[in-house]
Amino acid sequence: MATKITGTGSYIPITIERNEDFHKHEFLNQDGSSIKQQNDVIIEKFKAITGIGERRYVENHLNTSDIAFFAAQKAIENSQVNQEELDYIIVGHNYGDVKHNTEQSDTVPSIASRVKHLLGIKNPKCVAYDILFGCPGWNEGVIQANAFIKAGIAKKCLVIGAETLSRVVDKHDRDSMIYSDGAGAAIIEETSETGGIIAHQSATYALDEAHFIYFGETNNPAITDQRRYIKMYGRKIYEFALNNVPPAMKSCLDKSGYNIGDLKKILIHQANEKMDEAIVQRFYKLYNMDMPKDIMPMTINKLGNSSVATVPTLYDLILNGKLDGHTINKGDLIMFASVGAGMNINAIVYKC
Structure with a gap:
């Protein structure tokens, strides 16, 4: 089953x-x-x-x-x-x-x-x-x-x-x-x-990292209402992600029993194109490999960062042939990975 x-x-x-x-x-x-x-x-x-x-x-x-x-x-x-x-x-x-x-x-x-x-x-x-x-x-x-x-x-x-x-x-x-x-x-x-869900890995870093993304006041001091907005410390998040997401992805893949060469696609949270690319590059470096071409489909250029929606939306678009240059076929081994407020990280190895 x-x-x-x-x-x-x-x-x-x-x-x-x-x-x-x-x-x-x-x-x-x-x-x-x-x-x-x-x-x-x-x-x-x-x-x-x-x-x-x-x-x-x-x-x-x-x-x-x-x-x-x-x-x-x-x-x-x-x-x-x-x-x-x-x-x-x-x-x-x-x-x-x-x-x-x-x-x-x-x-x-x-x-x-x-x-x-x-x-x-x-x-x-x-x-x-x-x-x-x-x-x-x-x-x-x-x-x-x-x-x-x-x-x-x-x-x-x-x-x-x-x-x-x-x-x-x-x-x-x-x-x-x-x-x-x-x-x-x-x-x-x-x-x-x-196939299906083969392995997964989750983690929460909250000692020093809990408030890297938070709800805060507007940058405009002339506005005095009580409304709060999504805020973040971008540089801290970037460094956190590069240091912690690749090892979590590796731990998940190692747990699955599959080899790095078996992966056909990595569907990573569409947070920041440069950051995502750096994360996946570091992930492959942990196996002394270069990041393969077309391993990381991206929609952020057209759709932006829609938080929790980015990974399932990306997967649905690829399955329906709506993302040029990318396909996922039955039997393919893929990985879902994400990082965000908490600070939380997770990864799933999935065989289609």
């Missing part, structure tokens, strides 16, 4: 926010002081570092629970599972439903309960709950679903990663250009096939 992904779905918002749309923003330093450089220079450097040329934002009438529902519908249809037979609905997110032009996040009921309601599932034994695990939330939800299935208490689970980061960005912070919105979902089932 194996725990496998039997269906996927994603929702990519239709509103495109391009880099040039930020030219009129008043970017400020964290202390509120003016940044000496002109916006066109700031944006050019941003593109060179992150690889992001545009990102997607949800329409004003949509919330995180809505787009999570859209992705879930597609995954259920793709898998042809009877939704009334789902044992768990697990939703990874970080900020709940933040309605357009509001200052407060709404997390009661949970996003998972809202998705179950929108799907119209009647079965009360279908347990719905949220997981707050930073950007690796979808990966961790898959790990939990696998644990439920291996323990014999579940056979079918729906795992979703959804976020509307456009609702929690500070327009006076250069980092606001990184974030985007999106949702991805997968049906995780017990099957009689071989």
